[in-house]
Amino acid sequence: MAQAEALPELATVPWRQPTDARWLRRWGRIWHAWTLLYTVPFIAAAVGMFLLDPLATPVALAALAHAWIIPELYAFRGASVVRPKARGSAQGEPVAQGLLGDLLGHDERELQRRTGLALQRGELGIWLVGQGGALLVTPERRRVHCFCVAASDAELPPSDRIAHLLLALRSDEVGFATVANHAFAGAAWRVRRRLPLPMRPALDAARRAAE
Amino acid sequence: MDRTGHTTLAQWTAEDDAAFADAVREFGEQQALGYIGTVPDGPGKATHVRELPRDADMVILRRPIAGG
Numbered sequence: 001m002a003q004a005e006a007l008p009e010l011a012t013v014p015w016r017q018p019t020d021a022r023w024l025r026r027w028g029r030i031w032h033a034w035t036l037l038y039t040v041p042f043i044a045a046a047v048g049m050f051l052l053d054p055l056a057t058p059v060a061l062a063a064l065a066h067a068w069i070i071p072e073l074y075a076f077r078g079a080s081v082v083r084p085k086a087r088g089s090a091q092g093e094p095v096a097q098g099l100l101g102d103l104l105g106h107d108e109r110e111l112q113r114r115t116g117l118a119l120q121r122g123e124l125g126i127w128l129v130g131q132g133g134a135l136l137v138t139p140e141r142r143r144v145h146c147f148c149v150a151a152s153d154a155e156l157p158p159s160d161r162i163a164h165l166l167l168a169l170r171s172d173e174v175g176f177a178t179v180a181n182h183a184f185a186g187a188a189w190r191v192r193r194r195l196p197l198p199m200r201p202a203l204d205a206a207r208r209a210a211e
Numbered sequence: 212m213d214r215t216g217h218t219t220l221a222q223w224t225a226e227d228d229a230a231f232a233d234a235v236r237e238f239g240e241q242q243a244l245g246y247i248g249t250v251p252d253g254p255g256k257a258t259h260v261r262e263l264p265r266d267a268d269m270v271i272l273r274r275p276i277a278g279g
Contacts, residue, residue: 148278152275164274165276
């Protein structure tokens with residue numbers, strides 16, 4: 001057997017630091033701080049306006065709405081990485097399902113067929129791989145990292161797109177995360193709320209597996 | 212691999228030098244087209260290969276990935 005090598009796609013992003021556990025922890029904290037930075041001022045402004053003049057209550061409510069909506073929009077952006085993409089060849093999908101099924105264990109295969117996401121255990125955490133992105137549930141369960149990444153052939157059937165990502169992930173987990181674009185990191189409950197309903201059991205399963 | 216499913220590009224055995232040579236040539240042609248060789252190594256593991264391993268049960272050619 002030839003010797004294992006780093007993901008060749010790393011050559012396309014030579015400027016990036018490896019997305020390892022330390023990198024993920026740091027970016028998790030940065031996203032947390034960023035969320036507080038754009039939420040707390042709106043809440044403080046709302047409380048201040050209400051205390052200064054109850055007539056400003058509508059404006060205060062608008063400020064509170066901003067404090068709620070902006071984090072939700074970021075979570076929506078994160079969850080969108082795994083939303084099914086309306087592209088690729090549907091003709092080859094039954095065969096592609098066969099290949100993907102061969103790559104997965106029984107439980108993971110059933111989960112993928114129900115939710116569209118393939119569960120993969122890694123050193124960094126539990127991955128959920130979709131057609132055009134992946135979610136990573138870190139071991140402490142509180143945080144989900146969302147990555148936008150896809151196979152370069154847009155004509156591939158949906159299951160092939162997942163299988164190609166899965167093979168790359170299994171070859172070099174840190175390399176996979178480094179090549180992918182980090183879209184969001186936040187609480188699992190926030191990402192879950194923005195996932196399509198059929199995909200939510202996959203995130204629940206990943207959180208259980210991360211325990 | 213084609214647009215409608217999957218294609219077996221080559222088959223070989225460790226003892227069949229001619230078949231392996233054909234497979235190596237096909238593997239090289241696919242690499243030139245941008246495909247990447249990957250050997251599934253059991254549950255949850257895979258190995259990227261630049262050269263066709265003679266003793267592998269199966270080598271899957273995948274497309275490169277990129278951040279979206």
